[in-house]
Amino acid sequence: xxxxxxxxxxxxxxxxxxxxxxxxxxxxxxxxxxxxxxxxxxxxxxxxxxxxxxxxxxxxxxxxxxxxxxxxxxxxxxxxxxxxxxxxxxxxxxxxxxxxxxxxxxxxxxxxxxxxxxxxxxxxxxxxxxxxxxxxxxxxxxxxxxxxxxxxxxxxxxxxxxxxxxxxxxxxxxxxxxxxxxxxxxxxxxxxxxxxxxxxxxxxxxxxxxxxxxxxxxxxxxxxxxxxxxxxxxxxxxxxxxxxxxxxxxxxxxxxxxxxxxxxxxxxxxxxxxxxxxxxxxxxxxxxxxxxxxxxxxxx
Amino acid sequence: xxxxxxxxxxxxxxxxxxxxxxxxxxxxxxxxxxxxxxxxxxxxxxxxxxxxxxxxxxxxxxxxxxxxxxxxxxxxxxxxxxxxxxxxxxxxxxxxxxxxxxxxxxxxxxxxxxxxxxxxxxxxxxxxxxxxxxxxxxxxxxxxxxxxxxxxxxxxxxxxxxxxxxxxxxxxxxxxxxxxxxxxxxxxxxxxxxxxxxxxxxxxxxxxxxxxxxxxxxxxxxxxxxxxxxxxxxxxxxxxxxxxxxxxxxxxxxxxxxxxxxxxxxxxxxxxxxxxxxxxxxxxxxxxxxxxxxxxxxxxxxxxxxxxxxxxxxxxxxxxxxxxxxxxxxxxxxxxxxxxxxxxxxxxxx
Numbered sequence: 001x002x003x004x005x006x007x008x009x010x011x012x013x014x015x016x017x018x019x020x021x022x023x024x025x026x027x028x029x030x031x032x033x034x035x036x037x038x039x040x041x042x043x044x045x046x047x048x049x050x051x052x053x054x055x056x057x058x059x060x061x062x063x064x065x066x067x068x069x070x071x072x073x074x075x076x077x078x079x080x081x082x083x084x085x086x087x088x089x090x091x092x093x094x095x096x097x098x099x100x101x102x103x104x105x106x107x108x109x110x111x112x113x114x115x116x117x118x119x120x121x122x123x124x125x126x127x128x129x130x131x132x133x134x135x136x137x138x139x140x141x142x143x144x145x146x147x148x149x150x151x152x153x154x155x156x157x158x159x160x161x162x163x164x165x166x167x168x169x170x171x172x173x174x175x176x177x178x179x180x181x182x183x184x185x186x187x188x189x190x191x192x193x194x195x196x197x198x199x200x201x202x203x204x205x206x207x208x209x210x211x212x213x214x215x216x217x218x219x220x221x222x223x224x225x226x227x228x229x230x231x232x233x234x235x236x237x238x239x240x241x242x243x244x245x246x247x248x249x250x251x252x253x254x255x256x257x258x259x260x261x262x263x264x265x266x267x268x269x270x271x272x273x274x275x276x277x278x279x280x281x282x283x284x285x286x287x288x289x290x291x292x293x294x295x296x297x298x299x300x
Numbered sequence: 301x302x303x304x305x306x307x308x309x310x311x312x313x314x315x316x317x318x319x320x321x322x323x324x325x326x327x328x329x330x331x332x333x334x335x336x337x338x339x340x341x342x343x344x345x346x347x348x349x350x351x352x353x354x355x356x357x358x359x360x361x362x363x364x365x366x367x368x369x370x371x372x373x374x375x376x377x378x379x380x381x382x383x384x385x386x387x388x389x390x391x392x393x394x395x396x397x398x399x400x401x402x403x404x405x406x407x408x409x410x411x412x413x414x415x416x417x418x419x420x421x422x423x424x425x426x427x428x429x430x431x432x433x434x435x436x437x438x439x440x441x442x443x444x445x446x447x448x449x450x451x452x453x454x455x456x457x458x459x460x461x462x463x464x465x466x467x468x469x470x471x472x473x474x475x476x477x478x479x480x481x482x483x484x485x486x487x488x489x490x491x492x493x494x495x496x497x498x499x500x501x502x503x504x505x506x507x508x509x510x511x512x513x514x515x516x517x518x519x520x521x522x523x524x525x526x527x528x529x530x531x532x533x534x535x536x537x538x539x540x541x542x543x544x545x546x547x548x549x550x551x552x553x554x555x556x557x558x559x560x561x562x563x564x565x566x567x568x569x570x571x572x573x574x575x576x577x578x579x580x581x582x583x584x585x586x587x588x589x590x591x592x593x594x595x596x597x598x599x600x601x602x603x604x605x606x607x608x609x610x611x612x613x614x615x616x617x618x619x620x621x622x623x624x625x626x627x628x629x630x631x632x633x634x635x636x637x638x639x640x641x642x643x644x645x646x647x648x649x650x
C-alpha cells in the first residue's frame with residue numbers, strides 16, 4: 001500500500017524574492033519621518049537636519065519675541081478684570097455684529113495660509129494679495145483638475161485659503177468664541193464660482209483633526225458686492241471632505257479656523273475678493289440644526 | 301437611550317455609591333468608585349457629539365488615574381500597617397496619596413482643571429449627576445480619613461475656594477460657571493471637615509439641593525450660555541423671578557438657605573481660633589458671589605424694553621417634570637428660618 005501523496009508546501013523562494021524586490025526610493029521612509037505631522041511636499045528635498053541645528057539664535061528677534069509675548073500676557077491679565085474676552089459683560093451680551101477678519105494692511109494677509117493641489121503634485125495655483133486701496137483681500141489663481149501622475153490619485157483640482165489658529169501669549173492656542181452669534185456674515189465679490197466655507201473647531205482626538213464643518217457659498221459675479229449670511233445651523237460635518245452620516249451641530253465656543261475652498265472641477269482662472277468676514281446675531285433665526293440625524297442602522 | 305440600558309446604568313450609579321458608603325475595606329470602596337465611573341460614561345457619551353465624547357474620555361482618564369492611585373495607596377497602607385480598613389489608615393504616605401487621589405476625583409483645586417471642560421461637554425442632566433451624585437462616594441471616604449491630615453485638607457479647601465472664585469469670573473458658558481461653583485463649594489466643605497463632619501455633610505447637602513435647582517432651571521430654560529438665559533423672561537417668567545434667589549442662595553447671601561452652611565462654617569472656624577482662614581473663606585465667597593450676581597443680572601436686568609440679548613425663543617410647552625425643580629428651588633430659598641430644626645436633625649447623624 002503506497003503512502004498518500006503529501007501536498008508540496010510552497011518553497012521559500014517566491015517569498016524571499018518578494019522581500020528582495022527593489023522598492024522605489026520615494027516609498028523608502030527613514031525612521032525619523034514616521035511621525036504623522038511631518039509631511040514632505042512632493043519634489044521638495046528630504047530634510048535630514050536634526051531640529052537643534054535649525055534654530056537660529058538672534059538677540060533682537062528674541063527680545064522682540066519677549067516683548068510681544070509679555071505684552072499679550074499683560075493684556076490677558078488686565079482684560080480679565082474687565083470681563084469675558086476683555087469686554088464688559090453688557091457689551092458681550094448686546095453685541096450683534098463682530099468683524100473678525102478685515103483686510104486693511106499687509107499684516108492681515110499673514111493671518112492666512114494658502115494651499116492648493118500643487119502639494120500633491122497638481123497644477124492649481126492660488127495667491128492672495130491686498131485689493132484696491134488696501135481695503136480688501138483678493139484671492140486669485142488658476143484651477144487645474146488634471147490629476148498628478150503618481151499612479152494613484154484619480155481626482156484633483158482644489159485651492160484653499162485658511163486662517164491661522166489664533167494664538168495667545170507664548171504661542172498657546174486660543175479659540176474664537178462665537179457663541180453669542182448665529183450667522184456668518186461675509187462681504188464678497190466673486191466670479192460666479194461656487195466656493196465652500198470650512199470651519200474647523202477644537203478637537204481632542206488625533207483622528208478628529210480633519211473634522212471640518214462646511215457649507216456652500218455661491219458667488220454671483222458682477223461688479224456688485226455680495227452680502228452673504230450663512231447661519232451656523234446650516235454647517236454640516238465632514239471628515240477629510242466626506243460628509244458624515246452622524247451629523248452634529250457646530251458648537252461655537254471653540255472655533256479654530258475658517259477657510260474657503262474652491263473645487264468645482266472647472267479649469268481656469270478664478271478670483272474672489274473679500275471685504276470682511278464677520279459674525280452676526282440674526283434674531284429671527286431660531287433653527288438649531290438644519291439636518292436630521294438619521295440612525296445608520298435603524299431598528300425595524 | 302434604550303430605557304433598559306438607562307435603568308441598568310442608573311442602577312449601576314446607585315449601586316456604586318451605595319457600595320462605597322457601606323464599605324469598610326479599601327478594595328470594596330475602590331470597586332464602588334469604579335462602578336460609578338463606568339456607569340456614568342455611557343450617559344456622558346450618549347449623544348455622540350464630539351465634545352461629549354471628549355468629555356467622557358477626559359473624565360475616564362482622570363477618574364481612572366485617581367482610582368489607580370487609591371488602589372496603590374491602599375496597597376501601600378496594607379503593606380505598611382497590615383490592614384485594609386478605611387478608618388485605620390495611619391501612615392502619612394498612603395494617607396496623603398489617597399487624599400490627593402480623592403481630591404482629583406472630586407475636582408478639588410489644584411486638581412480641578414478637568415472639571416469645567418468635562419461639564420461643558422455634557423448635557424445639563426448628566427452635568428447635574430456629575431456635580432452632585434458623583435461627589436458623594438469620594439466624600440464619604442474623605443470624611444473617614446480626614447482626621448489624619450488636617451493641614452492638607454484645610455489647604456486644599458482654601459485653595460479650592462480661591463480657585464473656584466477666580467476661575468469662574470469671566471465665563472459666559474453656564475456649565476463652566478457651575479463647575480467653578482462646584483469647586484468653590486467643595487472648598488467650603490473641606491475647610492471644616494477636620495472639626496465637624498456634620499457641618500461638612502450639611503454643606504454638601506445644601507450644595508446638592510442648590511446645584512440641582514440650578515441645573516434644572518437651566519434645563520427648563522434650555523439655556524447653556526448667558527445670552528440665551530437673558531431671554532428666559534419670555535419663556536417662564538415665574539422661573540425667571542425665582543432663579544435669582546436660587547443663584548444668590550448659591551452665593552451664600554442671607555436670608556436664603558445657602559447662608560446657613562457658610563455661617564456655621566465661619567462660626568466653627570472662629571471657635572477653633574482659625575480667624576485668618578475664616579476671613580479668607582469669607583472674602584473668597586465674594587468672588588463667587590460676583591459671578592452669581594452676573595448671572596442674575598443677565599437673567600433679570602436685560603429683559604424688555606432693553607435691547608434683547610438672545611434670539612426669540614419658540615414658546616413650546618416643556619415636558620420637564622416640575623416637581624424636582626419646584627422642590628429644590630423652594631428648599632434652596634426657604635430653609636434658613638428653620639435652621640435650628642435642620643441642625644438638630646443633621647448633627648446627630650454624622
